[in-house]
Every structure is written in structure tokens, then in C-alpha cells.
Amino acid sequence: SYDLTQPRSVSVSPGQTASITCSGDNLGNKYVCWYQQKPGQSPVLVIYQDTKRPSGIPERFSGSNFGSTATLTISGTQPMDEADYYCQAWDTSTATYVFGTGTKVTVL
Amino acid sequence: QLQLQESGPGLVKPSETLSLTCTVSGGSISSSTYYWGWIRQPPGKGLEWIGNIYYSETTYYKPSLKSRVTISVDTSKNQFSLKLSSVTAADTAVYFCARMYKKVIGGVERAEFDYWGQGTLVTVSS
Numbered sequence: 160s161y162d163l164t165q166p167r168s169v170s171v172s173p174g175q176t177a178s179i180t181c182s183g184d185n186l187g188n189k190y191v192c193w194y195q196q197k198p199g200q201s202p203v204l205v206i207y208q209d210t211k212r213p214s215g216i217p218e219r220f221s222g223s224n225f226g227s228t229a230t231l232t233i234s235g236t237q238p239m240d241e242a243d244y245y246c247q248a249w250d251t252s253t254a255t256y257v258f259g260t261g262t263k264v265t266v267l
Numbered sequence: 268q269l270q271l272q273e274s275g276p277g278l279v280k281p282s283e284t285l286s287l288t289c290t291v292s293g294g295s296i297s298s299s300t301y302y303w304g305w306i307r308q309p310p311g312k313g314l315e316w317i318g319n320i321y322y323s324e325t326t327y328y329k330p331s332l333k334s335r336v337t338i339s340v341d342t343s344k345n346q347f348s349l350k351l352s353s354v355t356a357a358d359t360a361v362y363f364c365a366r367m368y369k370k371v372i373g374g375v376e377r378a379e380f381d382y383w384g385q386g387t388l389v390t391v392s393s
Contacts, residue, residue, distance in 0.1 A: 190372070192379040194314075201363060201383035202314065208377045245314055249376045255329055256304075256316040256378065 161250035163259035170265045177233040179262045181246030184227060189248040191229040193222060197242045205244075206231060233264070241266045269294040271364050271384035279358075279391050285351040289364030289384060296345045297322040302367040304380060305338060305349045307360040315360075319367055320347055354391045361386040 163183045171177040181191060191209050194202035204213050206222035209229065219234045229248075233240055246259035275287035289303070296303060304319040318328040320338045328336050332351070340347040351358060365380040 188375065190375055190377040194380075201386055202380070203383075204379055204381050207368075207379040207381075208372075213381065247314075247379070249378050251376070253330060254327065256319075258306075258314040258316065261313040 161253050161255065161257050163246055163248060163257050165244075165246060165259040165262045167260075168263045168265065170267055171233070171236045173238060173266055174235055177236045177240070177264055179231040179233075179244050179246075179264065181229040181231070181259045182227055183248065183257075186229055186248065187224055187226045189224075189250070191222070191224050191246055191248045193220075193229075193231045194245045194247065195240075195242045196245065202245065236264075236266055238266045240264060269366065269382045271366065271382060273362060273364050273384045273387040275387065275389070277388060277390060279354055279389060280393050281355055281391055282353055285349070285354050285358060285362075285389055285391070287349045287362055287364075287387065287389070289347050289349075291345045291347075291366075294366075296340060296347065297342045300368065302327075302369055302378075303340065303347045304365050304367050306363045306365060306380070306383075307358075308363070308386070309357075309360045317349065317351075317362075356391050359389065359391045361388050 193206040196202040205220045209224040210222045221232045244262045270292045272290045279285045302319045305317040318338045320326045335352045337350040363386045364384045366382040369378040
């Protein structure tokens with residue numbers, strides 16, 4: 160199976176930068192997207208095609224993908240950004256859309 | 268504004284078949300641009316892709332679930348459905364339906380779920 164591994168949790172102070180990593184074999188050769196999920200809510204797409212933001216997503220959300228690691232960066236993190244974040248990619252070898260293990264971002 | 272709404276029983280007995288329907292409003296399920304998918308999330312755990320369907324009825328299933336899953340589409344009702352057979356407690360989860368945008372760019376597939384339903388909790392218990 161193809162796995163995408165994320166840190167279980169990330170803590171950040173308001174106004175600081177949060178970086179969430181997503182690691183997988185040759186991930187840089189795939190397109191990665193990211194979702195934000197707040198408690199009791201559906202996931203919301205915040206980054207697609209590695210670096211692009213959907214309409215309505217604040218500029219403080221950005222993404223990158225090199226080598227075996229994709230990164231979601233939240234610059235100037237706000238308390239409203241406290242949520243779980245999941246990466247996702249398509250794995251050709253297993254014909255599966257794979258989600259990462261998820262990262263809980265806490266804004267302290 | 269596109270909306271998706273899951274419906275179906277919230278309680279299913281072990282060994283029986285889980286059946287859910289997703290009703291799409293504010294857009295056509297027959298659009299050639301999008302696929303339609305099911306994703307689930309066990310309580311307190313992460314997201315798991317179950318499968319997708321295209322309006323032409325082409326389907327894609329997670330290999331480990333393929334033997335138990337059927338996804339179908341009814342374009343006349345703008346709905347698509349999920350059936351999961353022989354359920355166990357491990358199938359207890361919130362089930363989401365979602366729209367997927369998929370495109371191949373330079374030989375690499377870009378695919379993301381851009382609209383989601385609110386999710387429905389299905390509990391497997393006798």
C-alpha cells in the first residue's frame with residue numbers, strides 16, 4: 160500500500176508560521192492537495208495541485224512539494240486555523256486516492 | 268452553489284448491507300468535468316477514500332474494499348449511491364459524499380474533492 164505520513168500534531172502561537180509535512184515515496188512526482196477539517200464539519204479544500212489556492216482561501220495558506228515531502232504552510236496563523244489538516248494524492252501503483260494520517264494544528 | 272446531501276439509515280446490523288444516497292443540487296451530476304465520490308471517517312480517525320463514479324457509470328474502488336462496494340449513479344434524479352455489503356463494526360464511520368475534479372497534467376493526475384456533503388454517521392451494531 161502507499162502511505163502518506165503526517166505529524167500527529169503541530170502547535171503554533173498566533174501570528175507565527177505553522178508548517179505541516181506530508182511524506183510519501185516519490186511524492187514530489189505526484190500532485191498533492193490539502194484539506195482543513197474543523198470538529199464536526201466536513202473537510203474543506205485549502206490547496207490543490209501542490210501550490211494553488213481555491214477561491215476564498217486566505218493567502219496565508221501556501222503549499223509546496225519536493226522530493227518525498229509536501230508541505231502546507233500557514234503564515235500568520237490565526238485562532239480560526241485551529242483544525243485537523245489532511246494531505247491527499249493519487250497513487251497510480253495501487254490505483255488509490257490516499258489521504259495522509261492527519262495533523263492536528265493547535266493555536267496556543 | 269453546489270450542495271451535496273447524504274441520506275440513509277444511521278444504524279445497520281452486522282453482516283447486512285449499508286446503503287447511502289447522495290443528492291446533488293445546484294449543479295448537474297452529468298457534467299463531464301467531475302467525478303463523484305464516497306469517503307469515510309471512523310470516529311476520531313482519519314479520512315479513507317472508498318470509491319468514485321463518473322456520470323457514464325465508470326467506477327473506481329479502493330482495492331481493499333472492492334469486493335464489498337458498489338457505487339451507482341442515477342442521472343435522472345441527480346443522485347449517486349453507495350452500497351457496502353457484509354458490514355462489521357469496523358465500518359462504523361461518518362460517510363461523506365463529495366465531488367472530485369480530476370485532470371491529467373503532463374502525465375500526472377491532479378485530483379481533489381472540492382465540494383463535500385455534511386456527512387452522515389452510520390453505526391454498525393446489532
